[in-house]
Amino acid sequence: MSYIGILVTYIFVNNFILVKFMGICPFIGVSKNSSSAIGMGVAVTFVTSVTSVVCWMVYYGLLAPFGLEYLRTISFILVIAAMVQLVEMVIRKFSPSLYKALGIYLPLITTNCAVLGIAIINIDSGYNLLESFVAGAAAGLGFTMAIILMSNIREKLELTPVRKTFKGVPITFISAGIMALAFMAFDSSLLTNLGLV
Amino acid sequence: MKNSHLKELTKGIWKENPIFVIMLGMCPTLAVSTQVSNALGMGLGVVFVLTLSNIFISLLKKVIPDSIRIPSYIVIIASFVTILEMLMHAYMPSLYDALGIYLSLIVVNCVILGRAEAFANKNSILDSALDGIGMGLGFTLGLTIIALIREVLGSGTITLFAIGGWDGVIRIPGLASTPIRVVGMSAGALLVMGLLKAFFTWKDSKKGEEK
Numbered sequence: 001m002s003y004i005g006i007l008v009t010y011i012f013v014n015n016f017i018l019v020k021f022m023g024i025c026p027f028i029g030v031s032k033n034s035s036s037a038i039g040m041g042v043a044v045t046f047v048t049s050v051t052s053v054v055c056w057m058v059y060y061g062l063l064a065p066f067g068l069e070y071l072r073t074i075s076f077i078l079v080i081a082a083m084v085q086l087v088e089m090v091i092r093k094f095s096p097s098l099y100k101a102l103g104i105y106l107p108l109i110t111t112n113c114a115v116l117g118i119a120i121i122n123i124d125s126g127y128n129l130l131e132s133f134v135a136g137a138a139a140g141l142g143f144t145m146a147i148i149l150m151s152n153i154r155e156k157l158e159l160t161p162v163r164k165t166f167k168g169v170p171i172t173f174i175s176a177g178i179m180a181l182a183f184m185a186f187d188s189s190l191l192t193n194l195g196l197v
Numbered sequence: 198m199k200n201s202h203l204k205e206l207t208k209g210i211w212k213e214n215p216i217f218v219i220m221l222g223m224c225p226t227l228a229v230s231t232q233v234s235n236a237l238g239m240g241l242g243v244v245f246v247l248t249l250s251n252i253f254i255s256l257l258k259k260v261i262p263d264s265i266r267i268p269s270y271i272v273i274i275a276s277f278v279t280i281l282e283m284l285m286h287a288y289m290p291s292l293y294d295a296l297g298i299y300l301s302l303i304v305v306n307c308v309i310l311g312r313a314e315a316f317a318n319k320n321s322i323l324d325s326a327l328d329g330i331g332m333g334l335g336f337t338l339g340l341t342i343i344a345l346i347r348e349v350l351g352s353g354t355i356t357l358f359a360i361g362g363w364d365g366v367i368r369i370p371g372l373a374s375t376p377i378r379v380v381g382m383s384a385g386a387l388l389v390m391g392l393l394k395a396f397f398t399w400k401d402s403k404k405g406e407e408k
Binding site for chain 2: 018019020021022023024025028070071072073074077078081107110111112113115116117120121124164165166168169170171172173174176177178180181183184
């Protein structure tokens with residue numbers, strides 16, 4: 001698959017939140033206002049891109065030559081935890097306000113399914129190093145797009161009368177569902193029609 | 198005394214149900230709930246990992262230094278997930294294929310890390326084990342309810358495990374030929390989850406009024 005094909009696949013066709021449901025926790029938790037949504041999106045995109053590359057190197061450089069493929073899950077999660085720690089330190093140094101806004105959700109990127117998910121998908125799909133990087137970045141961008149759209153919807157929802165029982169999380173899920181309906185327009189035939197396969 | 202142990206076991210199943218009340222572990226919940234059999238398999242996997250990791254973390258709570266406890270918990274959890282993957286690959290290959298990547302993603306299921314952090318590192322081994330079983334069963338229950346709704350409406354069938362000559366699929370007359378496809382798709386998962394959450398909020402508010 002071409003690089004543009006991979007980008008379109010992970011941003012639109014297999015959007016991590018709306019189609020694969022990876023990273024739903026921060027998606028619901030941090031999407032209350034758009035500035036923290038953008039921050040979260042950028043942090044996740046950075047982490048997914050870097051971990052995709054590092055996990056690929058760990059898998060093909062360390063695990064595969066020694067027949068240790070079964071240690072994949074453990075080693076990947078350790079790589080991710082280390083990378084998240086690094087990102088946390090960098091953000092704290094350069095943007096204390098963003099650090100405050102992301103608060104509790106920054107360490108939670110470690111347990112964001114999207115990050116481990118894309119690392120495993122890269123290996124399962126047999127991507128090479130550059131393809132893994134593109135897939136990681138695309139997955140992060142797809143996440144960012146979904147979370148920014150959602151935060152805008154939620155800012156509007158604040159001002160709309162919503163039934164008491166649906167306020168908060170339920171209406172968020174339902175809005176996300178309607179967004180996912182719209183995203184059903186992007187299916188794999190799109191890739192074939194655009195000649196990207 | 199015995200009563201309090203029982204409470205650790207039962208609180209996770211309904212009163213503190215991880216899916217509907219504390220809203221943890223959403224990713225696998227939504228993704229795997231297309232078929233009842235997948236939901237049951239995933240639930241059993243989570244019970245297995247959650248119970249064993251709770252026991253181990255409770256055993257090691259004095260040994261693990263406070264500052265690196267989260268990475269240590271993740272390594273313990275990842276080890277059990279790897280064991281689970283190997284067992285399932287060996288003995289239940291069809292379920293292993295159906296769950297796919299979501300099986301490895303049990304590692305980052307917030308329910309498990311959440312219970313380790315909130316319960317197992319403070320309580321005794323027995324209580325932690327019971328808490329793990331209870332929370333795991335609560336997770337399975339929630340997951341199965343969502344899967345049941347989605348499969349019945351979305352494809353008009355209930356898929357259980359094949360036993361002997363029976364293929365394990367119950368077909369519901371009327372719905373099997375004209376199902377509401379969208380419920381089975383990804384959009385349907387989010388809609389069903391939103392409606393269920395609203396239902397639980399409504400039930401809680403009624404209970405509050407009665408008091």
